[in-house]
Amino acid sequence: MFKKLFLAVCLTAFMSWAQDEDDDDGFISVDDAAAHPAAAMASDEDEEEDFSSTDMTAAQRREQAERKKFEEEQRLDEYANSERRRDWLRNRLIFQIGMGSRYPIMGETGMGMGLGAGLEYILPYGFALYGSYGFLPKGTDNDFDEWELEGGSGYKVGINYYLFPKNPLHLGLSVSYGTVYFDHDIKPNEDNVRPLIKVDGLQFDALITYLTNEWYYLQFSIGMYYAPKLGKIPQTNDKETDNPSFRKKEIEGMWNGEWASKVVGKDGMSKTGIVFGIAIGYALPELFPDDTEKRRREREKARERSGAAGR
Numbered sequence: 530m531f532k533k534l535f536l537a538v539c540l541t542a543f544m545s546w547a548q549d550e551d552d553d554d555g556f557i558s559v560d561d562a563a564a565h566p567a568a569a570m571a572s573d574e575d576e577e578e579d580f581s582s583t584d585m586t587a588a589q590r591r592e593q594a595e596r597k598k599f600e601e602e603q604r605l606d607e608y609a610n611s612e613r614r615r616d617w618l619r620n621r622l623i624f625q626i627g628m629g630s631r632y633p634i635m636g637e638t639g640m641g642m643g644l645g646a647g648l649e650y651i652l653p654y655g656f657a658l659y660g661s662y663g664f665l666p667k668g669t670d671n672d673f674d675e676w677e678l679e680g681g682s683g684y685k686v687g688i689n690y691y692l693f694p695k696n697p698l699h700l701g702l703s704v705s706y707g708t709v710y711f712d713h714d715i716k717p718n719e720d721n722v723r724p725l726i727k728v729d730g731l732q733f734d735a736l737i738t739y740l741t742n743e744w745y746y747l748q749f750s751i752g753m754y755y756a757p758k759l760g761k762i763p764q765t766n767d768k769e770t771d772n773p774s775f776r777k778k779e780i781e782g783m784w785n786g787e788w789a790s791k792v793v794g795k796d797g798m799s800k801t802g803i804v805f806g807i808a809i810g811y812a813l814p815e816l817f818p819d820d821t822e823k824r825r826r827e828r829e830k831a832r833e834r835s836g837a838a839g840r
Contacts, residue, residue, distance in 0.1 A: 606825045618694045621651040622813045623746050625661070629806020630732065631703075631750050633661040633685035636711035641665070643683055643711075647808065655701075657689040665711065665725065676717050679725040683708030689736065701736035709754035712774065712798050714791045726773050726791060730756030732804065746810035753803055760800035763788040774798040 625647040629635055632645035645663015652658070667680035687705025711727040718724060734752030739745075763770035766786045774797035778789040790797045815822065 602824070602828065606828060616694045617697075617741050618651050618655050618657075618691050618699065619653045620815045620817045621740070622816060623649045623651070623740075623810045624813075625649060625746065625748075625808045625810035627661075627748070627806055627808025627810075629750070629808075630709070630752065630754070630804030631661060631685060631705070631734065631806040632808060633663045634665065634683040634708045634711055634727065635754075635804040635806065636727075637713070641711065642806070643708075645683075647685075647810075649689070649810075651689075651691070655691040655694060657691065658687075659689060659703075659705075660684070660686040661707075670723060675721055677722045678713050679722050681711070681725040681727060683711070683727060685709075685732070687732070691736070691738065697739055697741045699736075699738045699740060701738055703732075703734040703736055703750070703752070705732045705734070706730070707732075709756055709804070710759075710798065710802060712792045715793060716791070726798070728756040728758055728773060728798070730754055730758075730800075734804075740812055742814070744811055744813075746808075746812045748808045748810070749805075750807075751803070751805040753801060756798075756800050758800075759798045762796065772797060 626632070626645070627647065628642045628644050630642075632643060632647055634643035634645075635641060643663040643665050645661050647659055647661030649657050649659035662682070662684050664682045665680045668678045670676040670678055685705050685707030687703055687707075689701050689703045691699045691701040693699050707729060708727055709730040709732050711725060713723040713725055715723070732752055732754045734750045737749045739747040758771045759774060761770060761772045763772060763775050765788075767788070770788065774791050775788045776791050777784045778787040779785070792798055818826070
């Protein structure tokens with residue numbers, strides 16, 4: 530008898546505890562729902578809020594993923610821009626016009642200048658190949674109005690090496706070959722034109738160049754030319770000479786074995802001299818960009834199109 534009573538008490542206590550658990554977990558019986566409709570409605574609203582919260586979280590995740598993708602693309606674009614700021618001297622084709630020693634000739638006491646155009650391609654690591662072609666306009670002699678100065682043309686090809694790719698102002702060195710110096714014969718011909726004398730040789734220049742990722746280009750140069758032929762001063766009784774600034778000295782139509790200078794200086798044109806020049810140009814964008822730079826350009830074009838469509 531005592532055992533049955535003990536079991537009944539335990540069973541009653543267990544059922545009471547189970548009912549309390551059900552109430553705490555938020556489960557409401559049908560009878561309770563009928564008795565308490567407000568509680569049932571609150572429970573339904575809670576369930577709807579849970580489902581709505583789940584949907585919003587998914588949307589937020591999608592938005593977050595899109596934002597991360599956009600930020601990553603922006604970061605890559607900034608990296609591409611930063612790369613171009615760090616190296617503006619690679620794979621650039623530049624069209625140039627200028628005057629002076631590099632375009633392509635200079636002479637006559639350092640004041641005469643040729644006018645010309647050039648083309649330069651900058652390779653990676655700061656090296657560049659360039660060439661120029663230009664002309665000397667025909668003019669009037671400053672001392673004798675009845676005489677004219679003959680015009681002509683010249684050329685130059687060379688290799689440049691640029692320093693400081695991270696700075697818009699790039700110092701550089703250049704070695705070139707071509708027409709380096711000119712002068713005019715002191716004696717006019719039968720047409721009262723003083724013939725042009727020009728020589729080829731080597732030239733060494735220091736360069737100061739302004740170039741960024743934009744199109745504009747500006748360059749100053751100063752250097753020295755070296756024309757070996759002008760250093761060969763002919764001696765008496767030499768039958769021939771390679772120096773174009775000397776002629777055979779004749780007396781009464783006969784050569785007496787001596788040589789005379791064609792120019793004002795008695796020693797002819799100097800084999801070395803200081804020269805300088807200036808040029809402006811149009812620099813094309815990098816011709817062989819990497820994938821990051823391609824992406825940056827595509828995004829830039831897309832932004833321009835969207836801006837034009839918005840207007």
